[in-house]
Amino acid sequence: MPSCHPQTYIGNVVISVNPYRSLPIYTPEKVQEYHGCNFFAVKPHIYAIADDAYRSLRDRDQDQCILITGESGAGKTEASKLVMSYVAAVCGKGEEVTKVKEQLLQSNPVLEAFGNAKTIRNDNSSRFGKYMDVEFDFKGEPLGGVISNYLLEKSRVIRHVQGERNFHIFYQLLAGGSAELLQRLRLRQDCRHYGYLNRESSSLPGVDDAANFRAVQDAMGVIGFSTDEVMALLEVTAVVLKLGNVQLSSHFQASGMEACSIPEPRELEEICQLIRLDPSALEQALCSRTVKARDEMVLTSLSVSQGYYGRDALAKNIYSRLFDWLVNRINTSIQVKPGKQRKVMGVLDIYGFEIFQDNGFEQFVINYCNEKLQQIFILLTLKEEQEEYVREGIQWTPVEFFDNSIICNLIENGTCGILAMLDEECLRPGVVNEDTFLGKLNQACAAHRHYESKETQNAKRVTDASLPPRCFRIHHYAGKVTYNVTGFIEKNNDLLFRDLSQAMWASRHPLLRSLFPEGDPQKVSLKLPPTAGSQFKASVATLMRNLYSKNPNYIRCIKPNETKAPMLFTRELVLVQIRYLGLLENVRVRRAGYAFRQLYGSFLERYKMLGKKTWPRWAGSERAGAEALLAELPIPAEELAYGHTKLFIRSPRTLFDLERRRQERVAELATLIQKMFRGWRCRTQFQLMRKSQILIAAWFRGHAQKHRYRQMRRSALLLQAYARGWKSRRLLRELKSQRRRHRAASTISAYWRGYQVRKTYRKYFRSGASARLANFIYRRLVQKFFVGLRNNLPPLAVTDRTWPPAPYRFLAGTNQELKDIFHRWKCKKYREQLTPQRRALLQAKLCASELFKDKKTLYPKSLPQPFQGEYLGLTQNPKYQKLHAVAKDKLVMAEAVRKVNRASGKTVPRLLLLTTEHLVLAEPKGAQPKTVLSLGDIRSVSVTRFSDGFLALHLKESSTGGTKGDFLLVSDHLIELVTRLHQTLMDTTAQALPLHIADQYGGGASGWAGPPGRGLQGRVSWGG
């Protein structure tokens, strides 16, 4: 063994010897040295295999698993941590990645605290199996992981041998928990207080439990545990510890049966305070048991030993379930979101092979698991490899090796395997104990080469003092182990009294309650739970399937001495390990065999760039391609072997040489691609820039030319404007002087001619010239006035009185005269075009105006009403036949009036007819004339000056109608009636009708009064 370098290889299997002291070979500088290294070009190292596995995973897309095996204390857990820390150091950076890495790494201290313990062989012995899948994305950055745990050695919770310890967490909690925390958990700091800690304080040299407790707390924080979760976890841990202190004592019941009770209930009460449960419920569950007897539930008391058994089973169950919960909780934090594509690297760190003085059920299953792992190793490194050489037609001398499948079969065989028989015994009715189980084993396995017991030895007449009774021995691959069957049945059954699980479920502590779902009375199941052995077998089978599906990498750990001492190499001990691990056969196969094999297709695909003929494409068969490729390379022929489908390379050096060449070539090709790409990119960019430059230049030139043109145009226009202005000014000057000259000439000639004319005619016009001139001017002005008037005559409408004003004052009188003449002329013209009826109407209107204008208020209202005369429709209405006769052709006016009764003042309707001769009043009903007055009888007429329709007809006394007195009538057409009466009288008698308009009537000239007794009674006032 190298004194300062504890690792070596067999092929690519790393052999690591536990140095038992810290060596300076795990520094960050070493990580850098091994990062991307050539496996065989550097010193053997765990980092080298980790790097190789990580690169295969990242670059070749192969899922990897790293199998770390060796006996207890050989350094498996440390190796697994080194692998993890190496991968964490080399795989990507970034906030998220660092967080994932931290979570993955920090799961170790937490799980070690709860799952590791000091044993005689190892101060930090893993008491559970751990398989951790780390998941990566396509870039090789970690995404998360999944941890699987296998069979925790829970019996350690209640019992451990002298010199060993219980699980670390108990000591860490007591040593590192603050006084406040311990008080809250109702714990005492002194380990010697606790039964489950063997009432001894066993601190480990070089281990600071208090510091480790703080580290565990920090790690839980990093993983993502909430403070409540941490507290709940510690509470349940404290409960387990305190359960060990619950003491039972026996007493006899009245029936004489032994019963147990809890004499000192303090510890129980504190437990119940922690888990929030009624102490009596827990006491009852611990001291008694409900049994079903003939459909009835009967409570039976337990004996003290049964009570202790139940108490311990409860403690074990709580702890192991708590551990499962812990693993699941960590998985929840580190699990990868579904849907992401991932590559997996599995790291297996399982408890090592164990041979103790007294080996029990736990050692049996641990060793079974190691047996299975050894089987994988044999299968993949020795058996399959040799079979492959034969299959591929490679010349091969077989190497003998021990195939341990016979031992695996002895344990796991479905019908006659030890585990199957144990299960059968557990499930069998009747008397069942370890002796019956051992008897069965002896029967079934008597002939097995790897099985021994007192009974089989006796049968063969062998005396062996080392094999006591109640024991059996298995010849494991790693040595013979004697197992004591005591406790096998009980541990395999792993039963917990239902009363206890129900009590736990009844507690109001959410975490503890969730650990015992079967305690829910609603979910009582009579089905027996699977046995511990069968569960373990199933999980080992799953693990094996998982490992077979990945590319294996081996780290074989060797323990150099039994005393955990550095620099001490016990040859015999190491030799035993080398032998049972099958390392010698491994070396032999490696020496004779080939380090590397690959299908021709894959080989050609990976290395074709190394040969001129094969790059970039090979047209022939894959094998021919591989041969052509290798022929071009300086590789000795003995290094290669051509199988039927695969190429074999003998030494790893050749493979690494190939890899190195490939890397160089890939770099070359990458440079070429880069070169081409950069060239193309530059060309494209240049072309683009050139195009843009031409475009910009064109636009710029265009812009400059346009600008210049605009400037030139502006200048030209300016010059033009100046020139034109100058020309125009010159012309203007010229024209002005011409005009001045012309005017001067005209003036001079006018003066001259005037002078000439005056000189000629002076003698003729000397006297009367001014009057004639004035007359002439007057005439011209008048003529101009008349012509202007003729051309602008005002409108011909009668009502239009507009007339232009006189242009000169001397024409004002004439102008007024002409205005009047013009108006009269317009009126004449208007009259001439009137019809006789219209003329009569207008005459009547004129007459009415003369009679009433400004005298009676009613008059203005009558102006717009035309005088119709006939308001009754005499001709159309046959009812008025008689009246028609009266009127004949002399009718002037017919209308309905009301006659005022002189006596009562009431009015009666009457029809009034005015003819050229008579005035007739008729009854409306019969149309019979009632009163016929000759016009000559009418003396005068009176009306008021107001707007009423009253009319008083004064009759001459001589008249016939006059006998009745004057008539007082009310007419709606008073103005017309009086006017027509007046006109008719004028026409017939040529006398005007005397009309009185007054405020009142009754005597005098302004009113009228009939003769006494005939006229209206008294005086009637018009107004008021």
Ligand SMILES: Nc1ncnc2c1ncn2[C@@H]1O[C@H](COP(=O)(O)OP(=O)(O)OP(=O)(O)O)[C@@H](O)[C@H]1O
């Ligand atoms: N590479 C190493 N360098 C220094 N010390 C080591 C190394 N490997 C192991 N040790 C020491 O050996 C002890 C036991 O190692 P480890 O716990 O890894 O053994 P194990 O194989 O996991 O045992 P078990 O099967 O009992 O779990 C460690 O606590 C440590 O002190």
Ligand SMILES: [Mg+2]
């Ligand atoms: Mg370990």
